[in-house]
Amino acid sequence: MTTVNEAKVPMVVAENVHKSFGHIEVLKGIDLTVSKGEVMTLLGPSGSGKSTFLRLINHLETMTSGRLAVDGKYVGYKEINGRLHELREREVAERRSEIGMVFQRFNLFPHMNVVENVIEAPVGVKREKRTVARDRAMTLLERVGLQDKTHAYPAQLSGGQQQRVAIARALAMEPKLMLFDEPTSALDPELVGEVLDVMKDLASTGITMIVVTHEMGFAKEVADSVVFIDGGVVVEAGPPEQVLVNPQHPRTQGFISKVL
C-alpha cells in the first residue's frame, strides 16, 4: 500500500540464513531485505520453511548460520571484534519487545481477560503505568472492533475475535515490525475476513509487516512485495502483480495455479 519510499531504509536484512533441525536443513540460504514501511507476504507450500524464517526474525528459533539483522541490529547476537556473541536473555527480551508477533493459534493468555492480555507486557516489560497502558489498550481494542469485549475471557470469544485481541496485544508494545504467522489458518472461513480487515487497516498505517499466509487476496491487495519460498530457498520475489499474476519460475507457477 505504501507508495515509493523516497529512500528505502532496510528494516530486516537476511543474508545467507541457514537453519537445520538435527540433520534436516529447513532453510538453505535465505537472502532478502524488507524495507521500513513495507508489507511483505511470504508464500510457499507447507514445510517450505517460511514459518521457520519468520520465527528466526524474533529469535524464537536460533539460526544455524548466516546473518539476520532487524533495524541494523543482529537478532540474538552482537558483534564484537568481528565475532558474533550470543546475547543475554535480558538483551534478547529487550529486542523482542520491539517486534510484535501474531500466531496461528492466537496464544492469548486464557487466565486473563481481554484488557489484561493487552496490558500485560506494557506494564510488566515496559513498566508503563497501568492507567496509561489501559487507555491505550482501549484505543487499540476499539481499532480492532472489540471495545465491548474488554472484560471477556479468551474462551468466551470466537477465533476471529481472539486473533484481533492478539493483534491488539502485539500492537500495545508499539513495535516497529509486526510478524504474522499464518494468522487466519486456524479460523473458520467466515471469520477470516474480520482479521484480514484489521491487518489491512494496520498496513495502511505504514508499519512494517511480514505476513506468512495462504490468503492470495490479501497478498494481491495489500502487500508491497511477495516472496515465494520453497525447499528452504527464495524461489521468486517481487511486487504482487509480478509474482502472483505473471510468475517466472515454474515452481511458483505451479504453486500459484494450485492455490488460486
Add this chain to the structure above:
Amino acid sequence: MTATTAQDSRSLSAADQPVVKTRHPWKWVGYVVIGVLGAMFVTSLVQNPNYGWDIVAEYFFSTRILDGLLKTLQLTVIAMVLGVVLGVVLAIMRLSGFPVIAGVAWLYIWFFRGTPVFVQLLFWGYISALYPTLSLGVPFGPQFFSFETNSLVTPVVAAILGLGLNEAAYMAEIVRAGILSVDSGQTEASQALGMRQGRILRRIVLPQAMRVIIPPTANNTISMLKTTSLVSVLAFPELLYAAQLIYSDNFRTIPLLITASLWYLIVTSILTVAQYYIEKRFSRGTSRSTASGGRLARLLTMQRRADLGGSR
C-alpha cells in the same frame, strides 16, 4: 433418515410414548443386604459400651485434645508450605535443562519418594546420633559456630523437616506435571512480547499450571493432615499423641482414638469443601461458563439426577 421413515410408518401415538428404561430388579437384594448390615452396625454403635461415647463427649473439647489439634493444623500448614516451596524449586531444577542441576533434583526425589516417610521421621529424630554437633564454617577450614544437634533439631524441627522434605519430593512431581501441561505457545507468545523467563513463569505459566497443580496438592494436604499423626513417635504433642497421653493415664484407648478420628474427619471434610472452591477459582477462563465444573458440583448434579430418578 431410516429412523424417521420407521417412525412415520408406525402410529404417531407410539412415537409419543416415553422410552421404557431397563429394570434392575437385583438392586433390591443389594438394598436389603446393605440395610440389614447398616442396622446391625448402628445398633452396635449404640449398644456396645466399649465405644465409650460419654468419654468421647468428655474429651472432645478438652484443652489437651484441642491443643493437639491446633499443633496438628500448624504442623500441616508449615510442612505443606515447606513442601510446596521446595517442590517448586525442585521442579524448576528438573526442567532447567542443566544436567547436573536436573540430576540433583532427580536424586532428591528418588531418595525421598523411595523411602518411607516414617523412616525419614525416625532419622530426623535420631539425627544427633549421626551428627552430634552441627557447625558453620569454611569446609575443611575454621568453624565459626557450633551447635549441639539436639538443641537445634528439637521434635518440632524434626517433625517439620521430616514431613516437609518428604512432601517436597511429591510436590516437585506435581508442579513439574503442571508446568508441562501449559501449552508451549503460551511461553512463545510471552517471549515474543519481550517477557523474561522469571516473569513468564510467574505471570503466565504457573497460574495456568495451577489448574493441574491444585487438585493433587489439596489431596496431599488432606493426606498430610493424617500423616502428621506419625510424628507421635517423635513425642511431638499433636492430636494423636495428645490422645495417646490421655489414654495412657485413663486406659480408655478406644474412646480417645475415636475422639482423635472424629477431629481428623471434621478437618479433612472442611478441607475437601475448601478444595472445591479453590479449584473453581483456578479454573477461571477455561470454560465458557466460568462457574461450572468441580467435584462437588458434579456430586451435587449426580445427587439431583438420583433424586429425579427416585421420584419417577
